[in-house]
Every structure is written in C-alpha cells, then in structure tokens.
Amino acid sequence: MACSSGSNAKMSGPNVSTPTVAVTPDAVDQKTNPVVFEIYGKIWNVQARLGQGVSASVYRVNSGRASSAVKEFQVDAQGGDYGYLKESSVLEKIQGHKNIVTLYGMFTNHNSFGVATHCLLLELLDVSVSELLVRDVKYIQTDGYRAPEAELQNSLAQAGLESDSSCTTAVDLWSLGIILLEMFSGIKLKETVKSQEWKDNSSAIVDHIFSSNAVVYPAIPVFHLRDLIKSMLHNDPKLRSTAETALINPFFSIPFAPHIEDLVLLPTPVLRLLNVIDDNHLYNEDEYEDIIEDMKEECQKYGTVVSLLIPKENPGKGQVFVEYANAGDSKEAQRLLTGRTFDGKFVVTTFYPLSAYKRGYLYQTVQ
Known part of the structure; x- marks a missing residue:
C-alpha cells in the first residue's frame, strides 16, 4: 500500500509482491518511529514512513521475501480505539473488491516504551492516490485564463511526461490580463484565446477590441490600459509584465476623467460651475481677483464655502470649483x-x- 496519504483506494491487484514505487526511504527516527514490526512471529523491517496523519502512520515494511504496508494507529488520548476498529471492520466486510486494498491481518505492536498500538498489515500498492492525481490529472489554472506555459505543462503531465521548466507567478499576470480584457470588452474570451488567430497574433486582436470599444469608454485612458494588457499577454513569461511593473503603468497613475452624467448625478461637497468666465478676464489680475470675490460672495449665500478655485490654465481653465x-x-x-x-x-x-479636487486633479468636460 504505497499510500503516503494512508488511503485505502486500490490501484493494482492483490499481490503481496506487487512492485513498489521507488521511494527514497525516510531516515527512520529511532526514538519515535518503529524500526521493525514483529508480525505473526516474523520480523518485518521498516524501510520508510510513507505518510502520517492525525490518527495513524503508514510504513513500508519488508520481511526479506515480500513487501507490505503497515498502518499503525496512534494511541487515543481517551483510551478508545474508534478509528482502528472502524477501519478494520470496514476492510473485513469488503475484502475481495477489486478497487479496495487487501487487508492481510491485524496485530498489536509493543514498542520499546511498552506502549501497545493497533496495526493493520495491508497490501502495498505501486502508487498512492495523491501521486496518481499529480501524475495524470493535475491541471494548472482555469480553462480560458491559462497561460501558454501552463497549457504546455498540463499537456505534458497528461501524457505522463515531465516538463523542463515549472510555471511561475507569471501565469497569474496572464490570467489578470485576460480578465481585464474581458472587463473592457464585456465578452467572455475563452474561445478567442483558444483560436489559432490568437496564437498567431494576439496583439492584433487586442488592438481590434480596443479600437471597437474606445468610443464606449471615453473617460478611460484606453491606450494605457491597452498597453498594460498587452504587456501581460506575452507568450514568453520572461517578457511578460511583473506585478511590480504593472503597478507603475500610467493606467494606474493617471486619473480617470469622470463622465458629465456622473458629475451631475452624484452629489459631492464640490460644485463646478461652467460657462461663467471669459478667458480675457483670467489674465487681468484686478479683474481676476474681483471675480473670485464676487463668486465667493454669491456662493456663500447657499452654504459654508471651504475653498474656491478658478484655474487660469488647462485643465479646468475658466471653470469655478467651489x-x-x-x-x-x-x-x-x-x-x-x-x-x-x-x-x-x-x-x-x-x-x-x-x-480628485483635493489631489489637484482637474478635468476637461467629458461629453
């Protein structure tokens, strides 16, 4: 039972001499782990500890003629044997099933400290359930958001082959790039990223998506977002943007210009007045100061004015921010x-x- 997880699922026929998977023997701790088991008058040497759980440990043992597995249950703190009794009872009832590990027998082991533990002598299998999952069915990332190197590694694993290189955190940047592209386009791209067109020239497809949707999102600096996404979608993970470089992309540092409808619908403490001041009033200092005083006096009629700003240059030129x-x-x-x-x-x-006002970000009107 080469079951590092202590599982009882069966992977090969009930043959005590079943070839065992090559396992590097653990250095058996003389103080805490058994060195030998005496089973039915025979000495079985412990070759490796295959797994350890809360209630039991599993060992690979050899009698000189055959290899088997021993599952040794820990001494229950309350003195009960519930786990041992339940498992041995179930195994006895379903013996002979082709998918269940063979139970050869049950015995009590007395260690060097005089503590008695209940044990099961079991068939040693050539592969554990956890090893099987890793060898044939382990998939990296969700379909549709899977980076090319993860796709390759999954294909090799499915064929039972080893990859020369392992996946890195670069696969996460690929997934984020696809998510951002889906958020911008409003469509699922699972089939698109599987297409040959995408594999041949994904950059052109990204450009096309942005050229088609740029008018829909006029307040977003789309060219920065486009370049950010393209930097995340390099086929070569070494050329792909890292999280650190992505965060300093201008897309995250240049403020979004709010849409005029949003500014109208969402009340804030800051009011912007448009179509109020001619440019020629801005460059006459006396007139400019008079306008500021007049605006403050008028605006204070409706509430407490904390500050008032009239920019002389773009962005925000000639607009009144109260x-x-x-x-x-x-x-x-x-x-x-x-x-x-x-x-x-x-x-x-x-x-x-x-x-935005507090940070000094002033925008032109976005129609």
Missing part, C-alpha cells in the same frame, strides 16, 4: 445656481469628485 462644507450645501447651491446668469452667461453646474 468646495462646500458638505454635500447638502453643494446640492442646494446647485439647485439655486443652475440657470442663473453671470455676466450675461447662463450658469451650468455639475458636482465634482472631492478626492
């Missing part, structure tokens, strides 16, 4: 200022993200 003490004051000011005239111009108002 920060109120709270969104309630800002909302009231918007209601009363919208449609008013200032120097013969009809005032247009929108809310503005407080975090």
Whole structure:
C-alpha cells in the first residue's frame, strides 16, 4: 500500500509482491518511529514512513521475501480505539473488491516504551492516490485564463511526461490580463484565446477590441490600459509584465476623467460651475481677483464655502470649483445656481469628485 496519504483506494491487484514505487526511504527516527514490526512471529523491517496523519502512520515494511504496508494507529488520548476498529471492520466486510486494498491481518505492536498500538498489515500498492492525481490529472489554472506555459505543462503531465521548466507567478499576470480584457470588452474570451488567430497574433486582436470599444469608454485612458494588457499577454513569461511593473503603468497613475452624467448625478461637497468666465478676464489680475470675490460672495449665500478655485490654465481653465462644507450645501447651491446668469452667461453646474479636487486633479468636460 504505497499510500503516503494512508488511503485505502486500490490501484493494482492483490499481490503481496506487487512492485513498489521507488521511494527514497525516510531516515527512520529511532526514538519515535518503529524500526521493525514483529508480525505473526516474523520480523518485518521498516524501510520508510510513507505518510502520517492525525490518527495513524503508514510504513513500508519488508520481511526479506515480500513487501507490505503497515498502518499503525496512534494511541487515543481517551483510551478508545474508534478509528482502528472502524477501519478494520470496514476492510473485513469488503475484502475481495477489486478497487479496495487487501487487508492481510491485524496485530498489536509493543514498542520499546511498552506502549501497545493497533496495526493493520495491508497490501502495498505501486502508487498512492495523491501521486496518481499529480501524475495524470493535475491541471494548472482555469480553462480560458491559462497561460501558454501552463497549457504546455498540463499537456505534458497528461501524457505522463515531465516538463523542463515549472510555471511561475507569471501565469497569474496572464490570467489578470485576460480578465481585464474581458472587463473592457464585456465578452467572455475563452474561445478567442483558444483560436489559432490568437496564437498567431494576439496583439492584433487586442488592438481590434480596443479600437471597437474606445468610443464606449471615453473617460478611460484606453491606450494605457491597452498597453498594460498587452504587456501581460506575452507568450514568453520572461517578457511578460511583473506585478511590480504593472503597478507603475500610467493606467494606474493617471486619473480617470469622470463622465458629465456622473458629475451631475452624484452629489459631492464640490460644485463646478461652467460657462461663467471669459478667458480675457483670467489674465487681468484686478479683474481676476474681483471675480473670485464676487463668486465667493454669491456662493456663500447657499452654504459654508471651504475653498474656491478658478484655474487660469488647462485643465479646468475658466471653470469655478467651489468646495462646500458638505454635500447638502453643494446640492442646494446647485439647485439655486443652475440657470442663473453671470455676466450675461447662463450658469451650468455639475458636482465634482472631492478626492480628485483635493489631489489637484482637474478635468476637461467629458461629453
């Protein structure tokens, strides 16, 4: 029973001389692990400990003529033998089944400390369940988000072959690139990434997706996102962007320009006034100061003004940003200022993200 997990699932016929898998013998600890078992008057030498669980340990043993497995149950803290009794009872009832390991017998082992432990003498199999899972059916990553090197390694594993190199964290960057591309395009790309067209020129497909959707997302700096995704989707993992390099991509550092509808619908403490000031007023210092004072006086009628900004250059040139003490004051000011005239111009108002205003990010109007 070459079962490093202590499993009783059977993988070969009930033959005590079944060839065993090549296992490097563990250095058997003379103090804690048995060196020999005396079973039915014969000495069986312990060659390796194949596995250890909470309730039992499994050893590969050899009598000089045959190899078997011994499952030794730990002494129950309460003095009970529930695990041993249950497992031995089940194995006795289903003996002879082609898919169940053969139970050769049960015995009690007395170690050098005088402690008695219950043991099962079992068939030694050529492969454990865990080894079987690793050898034939282990798959790396989810289908549709699997990096090329993971796909190759899975194919080799399925054929029972070893890969020259192992997968690294680069496979995760590939998966993230596919996820970002799906989020932008709004479609699942499982079949696309399996196609020959993708394998031949994935970069061209990414370009096509972005050119088709750029108008749909005008507030997103799409060229930065496109380049970020393409850097994550190199077939060669050595050329693929790392997490560190991805985080310093301009896509994560350049602020998104909010859509005009979002600014109108989401009340914030910051109110932006458009269509108020002519450019020629910005460059006359006296006129500029007068406008600021006039705007403060007018805006303070509707709530407590924390700050007021009128940029002289783009972005935000000629727009009035008024920060109120709270969104309630800002909302009231918007209601009363919208449609008013200032120097013969009809005032247009929108809310503005407080975090962007505080950080000095000022945007042009996104239509």
